[in-house]
Amino acid sequence: MSVGKEFTKGLYAENPVFKQALGLCPTLAVSNSVRNAVGMGLAMTFVLVLSNIIVSLIRRFVPRKIRIPIYIVVIATFVTIVDLVMAGFAPDLHKALGIFVPLIVVNCIILGRAEAFAGRNSVFRSLLDGLGMGFGFSLALFVLAFIREILGDGRLYGFPLLGPGFEPMLIMILPPGAFLTIGLLMGLMNWLDKRRCS
Amino acid sequence: MELRLFARRSFRGGVHPPENKSLTEHKPIEILPPPAMVVIPVQQHIGAPGKPIVQVGDTVRVGDRLTEPGGYVSVPVHASISGTVKAIEPRPHPLGTSVLSIVIEGDGQDQWSPEVQEDPNWQQLTAEEIRDRIQMAGLAGMGGAAFPTHVKLSPPPNKPIDTFILNGAECEPYLTADHRLMLEYSEEIVRGMAIMLRILRPKRAIIAIEDNKMDAVRVMREAAGKEGLNCEVVALPVKYPQGAEKQLIKALTGREVPRGGLPMDVGCLVQNVGTARAVYHAVQKRRPVVDRVVTVTGRGVAEPKNVLVRIGSSFAYVLEHCGGLRDGAARVLMGGPMMGIAQFTLDVPVVKGTSGIVVLSQEEVRERREAACIRCGRCVDACPMGLMPTAIYHLVKHKRFDEAQEYGVLDCIECGSCAYVCPAGLPLVHAMKFGKLEVSKRMRAAS
Amino acid sequence: MELKTLLIISVSAIFINNFIFSRFLGLCPYIGVSKALDSAVGMGMAVIFVMTLASSVAWVVDHFLLEPTTSNLFYHLLRLKTPPDLVFLKTIAFILVIASLVQFVEMVIQKTSPALYKALGIYLPLITTNCAILGVTLLNLDMGLNFIGSVVQGFTSGLGFTLALVLMASIRERLELADVPRPMRGIPIAFIMAGLMAIAFLGFSGLKIR
């Protein structure tokens, strides 16, 4: 696979959220505003890239049997770093994301990439894979948040967009809105994929 | 919801289709002349087919045996006209398949076999001899199911029969053959019943008739009294499928035949009135089954009537004697409209189980505009077997036969109540039949 | 803890703040293991079991190892001057606790009850990465619950998860027979269904036990 593909596959073709249905909890939970979505996306990408790099670096020294616990420790370390840094420098975002920052540890995307990719590929490729997946995740989050914030709040990134006459559709920023939006988006993508194939 | 407070004797579920019996219920049985040709399938019963003992070119008389029973659960067939065997070949059977049949061309003489004559000593016969006579006379249930009568009359010793039921319910719409039979041949029926009671010696004997035939109730009560028969004649509230064995037993005795079981498992035995008369003929008159009463009716028939016809007469022949078909005749059925089988040709013969030939007009035929099931539950309410037809339908449709079996597809009696009430016009019975077939195929493959 | 408080925690965890419909925790198994009722029940039981256990063990770990209080074991063992504040290690500590707990439970069940192992066994490995488990331990910490409160919240959150999972599985089994548009089949329709279920669960919001 070309190096460029290693990066771009995460954006659409193997998008972790839309195509693999992974990392759903934070995707739905923090996509009620674009601000939260961007923050979460960056945090995820950071952890993904760094854990991919470390896992790829140490892949030859780790005994097979305990690789998973070691991956988890590596991931948890980076997650805690993100958690601490965010608490120190972006307290509002930290408050808004709540327990979903520490929960990055159990995000199946990260462990999944470590196990399926970084544990078997070179550092450079793992880095690209991490970046691609991280951006893919962020993109999915952004698309969801974009739709939900505009419809549910009439605003985008906190700025009023649709004017005072628009009556926001509150359900979009409530839990049901998250489920319905991602369901419809996934259906739409399946439909588009099929149309492109035929 | 059923208002159960007032229903005295009944079973769960069931439907009330329009009866349409008035077309023929007052018409006395008309005896049709023997046709010029008959086609007699070697198998007109449930069980092993018989083996032909005649050859092409043989001459036969009425009542001559044409086949050897193919086993214990098998009965022979007999010539119903006198003449020459023209062919022994597969011919269309009203059950929809091709069956080996013996074709006889009539000589117009209507000569009867000398063996067909009253036996003055019939009362001395042992039970074994009576059963033998019944088998060799070719008796198979005349209600439509056509199960060999002698087998039914031989319950295993561990399952004694304590209740004998004579089935005169005739719950199918349109059909009046049993009704007329009871009115016109009550003595013969009662005599046949007495013979069966003699073999079985049950504690209780019941003649069951739906209460839309109160005249028959009266006549049968009288006949039974005259014969000195110790039996009850019970009038049951009209409800389809009252005449189905399990439902009839439930309504009369409150007993439920266990799943996969037979009436004898609850000490009951049910015989149709037509069968009772045939038993009388077979045992006392030594006359095999060569004819039967058939209701020819429906809005597609010019002159609906009840006729006594020779077995093997073609539907076309019978219909011709009923004034032919009207314009707009759309379906020809053997049996009633609820369980009858649609025929694609009129060349099929009348067989022992042919209780009626019903020709429906276009307006009467159920339109099958299939829609989606709206889960209205009418089929669940209607099912006399306590099944969930819609659930089974969906499972069969998606080929999930294991689950269909769990939902009891094998318990279906194909009475058609569910499809009758289905507002979505779903082919529920069709799905049931298919499901039963597949499930039993799998069970056979598994064992 | 007062019985009423525990009741409030339970009702909240099962209905009002249901892990699936309100907190968005445990969605991957919710979507992944809700295709058939039998496996949903198995998964649900496993989650209830592990969640309750994890809640109690995590509370012990937090209380005796991480919190800067006088009950901190490091404070006593290392004879420190002030209790150390190790709360920043909560994520790594909890995830290790859960991972080893799941391993341990798997081993114990395998040894003691083959039948239970057969029923739960295949779901246990999936549970380590079920964010509902880590989620509930972190929530217990955030809400400052004591030991009993944590255990009750762990158990009832598992119940709430199982309720959502079992309802979903039973509905998805029926949707198998439905004429769902092709692109919507599978995961998309499961999400739509989850959204509609979440709408119904809005009915519980604002429930107050007085």
Add this chain to the structure above:
Amino acid sequence: MKDVLRMAWILGVVTVLAAAVLGAVNHVAKPRIEEQRRLALEQALLSALPKADPRAIVPVYEGDEIVYYKGYAQPDTTGLVGYAFVARGAGYSSEIETLVGVDTTGQIIGLKILREVETPGLGTKIEEVRYGEKDPWFQRQFIGKRARQLAVDKDGGEIVSVTGATISSRAVTNSIRKGLEELEKRLGGFSKTAQQVSD
């Protein structure tokens, strides 16, 4: 067995390494996090006591617990401008925490909602800032009011509740009134006239 020991050893090393890294990061981040917390509180206190000097808002303890703050106009803690306290009340779906500032006579001079997780679009309107305005309209109503005026309109008071969110509105209003009354008890009564503050 040797294998197991080796693995345990590796795992142990990795964990200790990770803990060490985190310890280091925590060492750097912790002061910053505490600073952030302090800043947030200070900001809230300033909006509750707008005329106080940021350096001269001092907590008053009762045991280990801060029960209220005193705010002074001058950095040398002279010129008392008022008191601030945290009011807590059970809202629709969360506990609502409000920091409230009053002058020495018990009249509310400022407030800031610290925490609420109410229904988005309904309960959260207690923090709604209308288009073109600067402060939340619901909270603005409290300025200048005293304890006895504090009740939502439905309970016969002067606070107009948020449409469709009576419970949230009531929680804020009642918790503030209760806090005020408690403060009054602690102080042994508010003074009759306001302190003159020289600007």
Add this chain to the structure above:
Amino acid sequence: MEDKLWKVSTSPHLSDRESIPRIMWLVAASLAPAGIGAVYFFGARAAWTIFLAVASAIATEAAIQKLRGKPITVHDGSAFVTGLLLAYNLPAEVPFWIPIIGSAFAIALGKQIFGGLGYNPMNPALLGRAFLLASWPTHMTIFRTPPRGGTISGIDVETGATPLNLLKQAQDVLHQAKVAPGEVPAQKISEAMMHISKLYESYGNLFWGKVGGCLGETSVFLLLIGAAFLLYKRYIDLRIPVGYIGSVALLTWAFGGSEGLFTGNPLFHVLAGGLVLGAFFMATDMVTSPITPRGKWIFGIGCGVITVIIRLIGGYPEGVSYSILLMNLTVPLLDRYTKPAIFGARKR
């Protein structure tokens, strides 16, 4: 006789007259009295709202079926009924786009996305209403138009609320007074008590429909006319409404009072709000209710229990819609575990 091949088909060859369009249109007809009542009580605005909801439901159904290349079946009346029921669950003065969006949601995401009629797991009209309530709560909870022909001694005009709303508000005030003695002015307490007693005496208003509320839910009398017709036609099964209304009556009697057990006012709770509309016309929706007799009992009682929980301790004054939606979710389980006994399977 001509020699032709006859058409064959499987038995039975007869069917009764029922068909899905017939059932749907007759259900719509049974809802007509309540609709006429709505226009009488709330004015032409009600007719407009009903029209928009129905038109939007039909248009959405037709559009989606066309998009999917499926036969368009709007003539079967099911979309009409959905639109009608949704409109009946709206306040009279909602903006015009509320019924339009609500119906579109109900049909698109409540029904067609599952394949259309027969496959939807939850009641589309109620989903539409719950969706609107979550999206635009203020529009959905303001009842400004007083019904023609009087109100409950005027108290619902000044506050513009439904009887259940008033009851909840009054009970809130009393509860407030109980937990914080002395804080609520005595005049407010006596006013709340007066409201409650007035509400509890308003059976006549509640029965005939002279109360505030959603368009189609107010007149118990007109709803019962339709329900009687449906029962006569056997389109609805008594088990669900009896289980539902019975459990609501029992539970509100037991727990609805303020002076201990069995001091509540069951009749008020049965007549007020959308219970009669819900119990006879929405909980009985064939597609989304259990098919088995025992399942129907459990379903009805479950609806009653949840309704009472929401009414007495929930965040909403009325719980009918949510309770039915929640019980809809249990239907596959109920059907599965309450299969009727197959003939002969019972132990003798």
